Amino acid sequence: MKYRQLLILMTAFIISLAASGRCGAVLSEDDQACLGCHEAQQSMTFKNGDILKLKVTAQDVEKSVHGTIGCSACHGFTAENHQRKSYKNKKEFSALAARQCLQCHSTLDNPIHKKLMGESGTGAICTDCHGSHRIKRVRELARGNQYCLTCHGKEMTLTYKNGEKATILVQESVLNASVHKNLSCVDCHVRVSAESHPLRDFRSKRDFMLVMADNCRRCHFDKYAKTLEGIHFKVMSQGNTHAPVCTDCHGSHAIASARKDRLANAKKCEQCHSAVYAVYAKSVHGAALIDEHIEDVPICSDCHKAHDNAGPHTADFRISVPQTCAGCHEKKEIMQKYGLSTKVVDTYLQDFHGVTMKFYRQFGKTDKQIAVCIDCHGVHDIARVKSGNAAIVKQNLTKRCQKCHPGATANFPDSWISHYEPNFSKAPMVFMIDWGYRMFIPFMIVGLLLQIFLHIWRYIVNR
Amino acid sequence: MHTTQEKYIKRFGPLRIAEHWLNALTFILLVVTGLSQKFHNYELSQWVIMSFGGIDTARLVHRYSGIMLAVLTLQHVLVASFGVIALKWQPSMIIHKKDFQDAIANIRYYLGLQEHGASCDRFDYKQKFEYWGVVVGGMLMIGTGLALWFPTIVTHYLPGELVPVAKALHTNEALLAVMVIIIWHIYNAIFSPEVIPLDTVIFTGKISLSRMLHEHPVEYRRLSGEPPAIAEPQAIYEPGDYQVPAEEETLQDA
Structure with a gap:
């Protein structure tokens, strides 16, 4: 009482x-x-x-x-x-x-309701999603992600036609960490709204992903347009559905900035290109990134490009290699940090191979082969030239020379003065010859001109 | 200056004239295709190379012109040696002490330090300078050019460092040769007040008597036995240096 x-x-x-x-x-x-x-x-x-x-x-x-x-x-x-x-x-x-x-709402018109609450449904009831005493207008609920998460925050399994199972669970924490945290679910899941959640029957999870990735271009059309030139799009259009689409690299709900974490970025490529990645990881660039966390080194996409990656086996890709390497190796602010020369590209371009390459490129003869950076330095296995055993470096170089110059002997690589501007210690003979002529040619010109002027002067005086 | 009554003296036979023009053509081809490679950053060079059909064709032309130059140089050396040794031609291109004295004498004359210039024989010191420039420079260009054309063969026997050395020599010597030809040869053959508008000797093979007397008095005197037309410092002339005139060097009327 x-x-x-x-x-x-x-x-x-x-x-x-x-x-x-x-x-x-x-x-x-x-x-x-x-x-x-x-x-x-x-x-x-x-x-x-x-x-x-x-x-x-x-x-x-x-x-x-x-x-x-x-x-x-x-x-x-x-x-x-x-x-x-x-x-x-x-x-x-x-x-x-x-x-x-149900006295007021004939909910079974909605296909997702039918699937969930119908005869073969999951036994879900209205209040599971809509709540009871705090029921809001559906439109109002749909403004944020909460409405979707009423179901998708739950661990439920859906089954694709091919028997693949997937959870419908989307972690709210993942969404909030995404760069798209200010977007709503329906911004990407365009066919779905609070009122209508059409039931779509995909053959496989991959099919669903491919369709979903198509929606990225609604905002990122520039990137989409670039992918049309890419090798991945080409492979996809040839029927290989394993070719990566946006979400394979960028993630779906956990979309992160591709620029922030370069190692994570490179690892995306590893998902498919694991053999290449393993070689890269041991190279001077890869090791610096992975072991020393040096972010200045190139990751896959720096050389191959990200969206318009046309594939490395094209003539255009080959001939643009010096430009690609120049992207970093000509930048003083980067090279200074590691005590590297910024002259490497220019010394190449001024020499036989570089001049030839330049003319091939200029006149569109891109299918002709001429040594570019990677032919001597390697591709994914680029190693530090000065490190390790000089004899081994030279031996490897000889092998690379032999690809184009059959019969090249161990002396042959020395015919390239290694990206140095000739100087007294590195190439004394070339240095002295250059200087000799640099002084002798003007001396000769001045001497001859002087004789000419004196001759003319004498002729005029005599007249 | 040259009247119709003027007498002409034969100076060059058709073979020597052909040799000069073949050399000239080869030299021009080599310079055009070579310098456009040396100065590849210039737009003109790029236009030249494009006109040849690309860098590969330009190089091909350069290399075959190089072969031509090698053939011309080699045949000249062989013919000249054979001529001098077997046919007793006068070795008129040999450089003597007098050539240096002539050069000094001419400069003194230009400066007004002496009355007359040097009196020269068949070839004066300017011509000898160019001749030996072409022969020695040509040898150098042929040797270094071959090394650049066949670097694998060269490095099979010799150190690799010699290839960039060959390039340095080839490219610098080329520039020197071009400068000498453009400045010195073109001046002496076209713009010099003695010959302007053009020295026709290398076209016709004949030189006018007045020019002969002026430019090659020693040779004229030797050929004709006449006294020199103009006074000259006797001291520098040493008759013992000169041989019997060769078959080509006979007096002839125009």
Whole structure:
């Protein structure tokens, strides 16, 4: 008895407090009567031990789209005829309560409802997704991701036609860490809206991914246009559905900036190109990135390009290699850090191979082969020239020379003065010859001109 | 200056004239295709190379012109040696002490330090300078050119460092040769007040008597036995240096 009086007093106090805080709150008398008890912290325990919280606040009701229809519209009884029923468990209670929804909403028109709640459905009920006392307009809910997450925040499995299973669970934390955190689900999942969630039957998970990745171009059309020139698009268009699409590299819900983490970026390529990646990882560039976390080194996409990667086996790719390497090796601010020369590209371009390459390129004869950087330095296995055993470096170089110069001996690589501008210590003979002529040619020119002028002068004087 | 009555003296036979023009043609081809490679950054070079049909064709032309130059140089050396040794031609291109004295004498004359210039024989020091430039320079270009054409063969026997050395010699010597030809040869053959508008000797093979007397008085005196037309410092002339005139060098009327 004591408790009951206390309860009534407390309830009255809470109601008066709530009412004073909200001017113009309109709750019917019936509803106020319901809340008289239900606004208090209380719960009900089912036979199986499930606990159902019975607390409903006035705020809940007012904010609900159903706020005006009154408690009894759904619950079927008022404070006067509050029935005492017993349920086996919480699920049974909810299912019976949710059945009331169908009195007004013919929900089975919606295919996703049909799938979930129909005969072969999962036994889901309306309130699982839409909530009970805080029911909002569907449109209102759809503004954020929360509405979708009502289902997709749950661990449920869907099955593709080919039997592949996938979870529909999307972690909210993953979405929030994504660069797209300010977008809504429906911005990418375009055929889906709060009102309509068409049921689409994909043959496989890959098919679904391919269709979904198509939506990226709605915003990133520039990148999409570039991919049309790429080898991956070409492979895909030839029917290989394993060729990567946007989401294979960028992720789907966990989309991250490709620029921030270069190692992660390179690792995306490893997913398919693991053999190449293993070689790269041991190269001077790869090792610096992986072992020393030096971000200046090139990752796959720096040389191969990301979206318009046309593949390395084209003549155009080959002939653009010096330019590619120049992208870093001519930049003083990068090379300075590692004590590397910025002259390497220019010394190449001024020498036989570089001049030839330049002319081939200029006149569009890109199919002709001439040594570019990678022919001597290697491709993914680029090693430090000065490191390790000089004899081995030279031996390897001889082998590379022999590819184009059959019969090249161990002396042959020395005929290239190794990207040095001739100087006294590196190429003394060339240096001295150059300087000799540099002084002798002007001396000769001046001498001859002087004789010519003197001759003419004498001729004029004699006349 | 040259009147119709003027007498002409035969100076070059048709073979020597043909040799000059073949050399000239080869030299021009080599210069055009070679310098456009040396100065590949210039637009003109790129135009030249494009006109030849690309760098490969330009190089092909350069190499075959090089063969032509080698053949011309080699035949000249053989013919000249054979002529001098077996046919007793006058070795008129041999450089003597007098050539240096002539050069100094001419400069002194230009500066007004002496009355007359040097009086020269069949070839004066300017001509000898060019001749030996072409022969020695040609040898150098042929040797270094072959090394650049066949680097694998060269490095089979010799150190690899010699290939860039060959390139340095080839490219610098080429520039020197071009400068000498453009400045010195073209001046002496076209623009010099003695010959302007053109020295026709290498076309006709004949030189006018007045020019002969002026430019090659020693040779004229030797051929004709006449006294020199103009006074000259006797001291520098040493008759013992000169041989019997060769078959080509006979007096002839125009």
